[in-house]
Amino acid sequence: MTDKALVVFDGVVKRFGSFVAVEKMNFEIRKGEFLAIMGSSGCGKTTTLRMLAGLDAPTEGEIRLGGKRINDLPTWQRDTPMVWQSLALFPFLTVRENVEFSLRMRGVEKAERRKRVDKWLERMQITEFADRNVAHLSGGQRQRVALARSLVTEPDILLLDEPLSALDAHLKVRMQTVLSNLQRELGITFVYVTHSQSEAFSMADRVVIMSRGRIEQIGNPQEIYRAPRTKFVAEFLGSSNIFAGKVSNVNGKALKIATPVGEFDVAPNPAKALSKGDKATFVVSGDRIQLSNQPPADGYDGLQAQVVGEEFVGATAVIHLEGADRIEIKAQKSHDELEHINLEPGAKLWVSWRPEATHILPGE
Ligand code: ATP
Secondary structure: OOOOEEEEEEEEEEEEOOEEEEEEEEEEEEOOOEEEEEEOOOOOHHHHHHHHHOOOOOOEEEEEEOOEEOOOOOHHHOOOOEEOOOOOOOOOOEHHHHHHHHHHHOOOOHHHHHHHHHHHHHHOOOHHHOOOEHHHOOHHHHHHHHHHHHHOOOOOEEEEEOOOOOOOHHHHHHHHHHHHHHHHHHOOEEEEEEOOHHHHHHHOOEEEEEEOOEEEEEEOHHHHHHOOOOHHHHHHHOOEEEEEEEEEEEEOOEEEEEEOOEEEEEOOOOOOOOOOOOEEEEEEEHHHOEEEOOOOOOOOEEEEEEEEEEEEEOOEEEEEEEEHHHOEEEEEEEOHHHOOOOOOOOOEEEEEEOHHHEEEOOOO
């Protein structure tokens, strides 16, 4: 355990009957970080969070909070409040009563309760609704009440399970800013479960990517985006082009990989020594792909492919193409870069990249 670790998952397994929901999980959550746990539906994100909150007990292994084993510590004895997608506010209580609830449960005396609740109503800009029933608030306002209710005890850690998924797109973006600022200003550790890459990557200091109960990769957003560890991660991010083949030549640090669509130079992989004949998969992220009507210039590798379609993603466009062997290629480009390129479906283009833009998947 490092000095910075607030929470340690040490060989944690969670089974429901014979079904393994979380498999031998080892990782640390650092003090004061914003950690996002991301993965597709059913991969074990919520189960991980519930074990931390004390709503589920690990079947094996140990969870430590501040160095102490908490496996069997009941929820109400650990300070790990949770904000849910459904928010789980008490529908018949006012905003103030909702926010005050956990202070009452802890026997905090009235004057102190009032002071702390006022502070959090103010902090979350909901003072004007203090006496309103929570049923009569908008989605965004309810969100702020749920946050105030969880933060009023001033915990070291806040657990959030898809808290924004019920909000419309506009409000979602606004609440992302509210959450990021709040976390930074308070210095509290946030553990945030989401299936949304944009939420995870825009707010978190580090992201855990899970698949089928296991951690596939943990790292900061840039690391994960630039250097996915496994094919699952590369596919999950959706922005990578994946080429699988065999090492055809090793010359010092330089490698060549033969794939069904050509032989390509790839950047060396410091994490793993590869020999001739070894299987290898490399990726090139969509923003590092060049598209052209001409064959690639010297120093670039490439292949020919046909345009399948175009998709607009804000200031950029994603061009989908198909090459030999039905390989799918995605290129993410600004509209300016595409100005003189024929993007009609069926148009033949050259797809190219610099060998330095390739990344070998070390976990494959
Ligand atoms: P989602 O994004 O859909 O919420 P998730 O990643 O949060 O998914 P979990 O809720 O952690 O996934 O569930 C992981 C797996 O464990 C799922 O296959 C789920 O069906 C199963 N599971 C969760 N809770 C129970 C339970 N109480 N009994 C049996 N199986 C369960």
